[in-house]
Amino acid sequence: MLDVKNLTVTFPSRRGDFTAIQDVSIQVKPGEIHGLVGESGAGKSTIGAAIIGLLQPPGYVASGLMTLGDTDLCALTPEQAHEVRGDRISMIFQDPQTSLNPLMTIEDQLIETIQAHSDVSTSAARKRAVDLLEEIGIKNAADRIGAYPHQFSGGMRQRVVIALALCTDPELIIADEPTTALDVAVQSQVLDLIRQLADARDIAFILITHDIGVIAQITDNVTVLRGGRVMETGATERVLGAPEHPYTKSLMAAVPRLDRKLDRFLVPGDGGPPTASDKQGVDAEAWLLEGVQEGGLALEVDSLTVRFAGTRTSLFRKPDPYVALQDVSLTVPAGRVLGLVGESGSGKSTLAKAICGLVNPSGGNMRLGDAALPYGKARARRDPSRRVVQMVFQDPYSSLNARHRIGDILAEPLALYGLEPDKAARHALAIGMLRLVELEPDVIDRYPHQFSGGQRQRIAVARALLARPRFLICDEPTSALDVSIQAQILNLLKDLQAKFNLTILFISHNLAVVRQMADDVAVLQSGQIVEAGPSETFFEAPKATYSKSLLSLTPATNF
């Protein structure tokens, strides 16, 4: 039904034309869910935008054919394209927060869309809207339709967005990362809904995602893209189960497995643990080893409670506090990796912030090794734990100061903690550390924006290590990265952990990643620990109901 042939999309710029999509062909039949998968920059979203006719200027379709049924999508006038858009092709966006108008009720938004495309009375449109909401699984739709978007949860909002896309009975729906902003439980419901709609209404879906798990769970066919070109296409089971193209193979090797723990990811170009061969790398390694002779430190957290000021409901009453962490106790044994898992809002990051002193707990104790770890406000600027505890942040784009050179960023902990008084020695160590995280030494004079996300995360790891830490907090260190880059960073962290015997608190919402990284696992739910224990026991035989549901809802990628 949808037939894209040899599509090429070009973005002219002052540095010459950039070909975002080259020679891409896709066929989608009614009722089929076709996955477009690839890493950032692969051109997935550009294909979707080209089909629906919403390419960002100055991009344009340079060549190729796109037909929907009998309609040639390339030959439409803007008015005709506007007709087709919404009427025959709909779109579902990533973030339900921003794709709904917060100032209009769900009812108004649905009725507006229905009446924009068909000439029906308001009451008929309203009835249709209620039916649609019932169909996508919103109970008591007639009562709830008058609500505003903020009165719905994230998953419900995404259902409403899907209802909006269904308003006009389209033949094709393009879903661009529809579940990326959602937690696993909600993600699995939304994916089920998409599958149902495809089967029941015979709608064709193009599902754009970077998540192989989502592809594996619901798509019929999949096209693997890289740099705007098709690498491999075919039935999902065949492509993911027995990939033929080397790129698909390496992509599949980089996907963390939920079903068993591997020593390291076998991504191409990875020749096992790196050995620092040049002198600077060896020097830096020796220097680090000298600082961590004692190895990692154990962390004990005892009934830690963190409360935040809640939202004020009355001018005269103090707002009720919001409890982010409630009596959390956990132990990270020295030299081991504890994986901390939980959905968004469960308090994972708050715990990390309390440990490193950014958030002031309202009760409980923390001990690092033999010494008590003071609360954030009571922790002196010169407290030894400031050096011993280091953190690797989630977003490598904001964790490095954009206005400083890499050399300055890396030398900062050395100077701050008085680890290396000599400027030339600091420079040499910074270069050696770059070698250790597998970057070229000549990048030292560059600025962060000249690096990719993965390279920046390597720099962030290098900065943390240069403080000679004995306890490392990694807060979702790979969730902003592509899966092949994630595999490299995880390999790097594993190698460094083994080499320097670090204690790591590894925070992630991704269970498969945690399985690959952690020796022990703790599960947080709404600020409370529901389960803690050795990693393999947890994954093989989870005890708490919540852990079981988390595990079963995570899309599996094994074939």
Added chain:
Amino acid sequence: MLGRLWDTDGFWAFRHSPAAILAAVVAILIFGGALLAPWIAQSNPYDLATFTLMDGLLPPVWEDGADPRFLLGTDDQGRDMVSAILYGARLSLLIGLMAMLIATVLGVGLGLAAGYYGGRLDAIVMRIADVQLALPAILTALLIDGIARGILPTSAHENLRVVVLTIAIALSLWVNFARTARASTFVERNKEYVQAAIIMGQHPLRVMFWHILPNILGPLLVIMTVDLASAILLEATLSFLGIGLPADSPSLGTLIRIGMQFLLSGEWWILWVPTLFLIALVVSINILGDFLRDAFNPRLR
């Protein structure tokens, strides 16, 4: 280095914006003329010996009865208009730049601290800023001028008029810097690189000036250009009203005030030449400021 600057996006946009290029040329000519006034002006308006009353009220060269020595004519004292303007621009720009710099240092310092610490300090600084905003600049200047008159002996006050005027203008401009710096600091403060610096235990002053300041410089630079134009205008207004500089040290505003007397008596150039000059200066600085704002705005890029 120069080649890299030439190749940046900002410079590329500049090369393709005729208005910005024209504004830059005008601004550079005026700044250069003002800077080099003692060397290129044919007479010194401060030095009574360099002009005579005999040359008074001569029109510009293209009018009848002009003297080719005086390109844009002379005023009633026989001062060459070109020289007077160059010296006047020198004084106006000096006051404008100094006032702008003082306002920048004061405003950015307070804004950074308010945004970084938040809470009570933030509330105090911003309420002072609100009060300052409610007072018109002219009132502030009058107030400071009045205070200076009261506490300084007359002779000292006459000597310090430039300083008093500069401080008065600076005090009415710092609020812009403080508000922008505070808002940007709020945003930057929650970014992970700042949190990393705080976790490491770096000194708050270092976090503010070494980590945050370079990242909020873009919008501040834009405000600096726009406020330079405001400062020059404010100085001209105050001098025009007679609160600013005396007639014997002519700034652009003073020249315009003197010219007002001749508006209806036929010697139009005494008023119009400095007025048009002031307009050209302020408009070109504002165009450059607008251009910088667009160039620094990533959403418009």
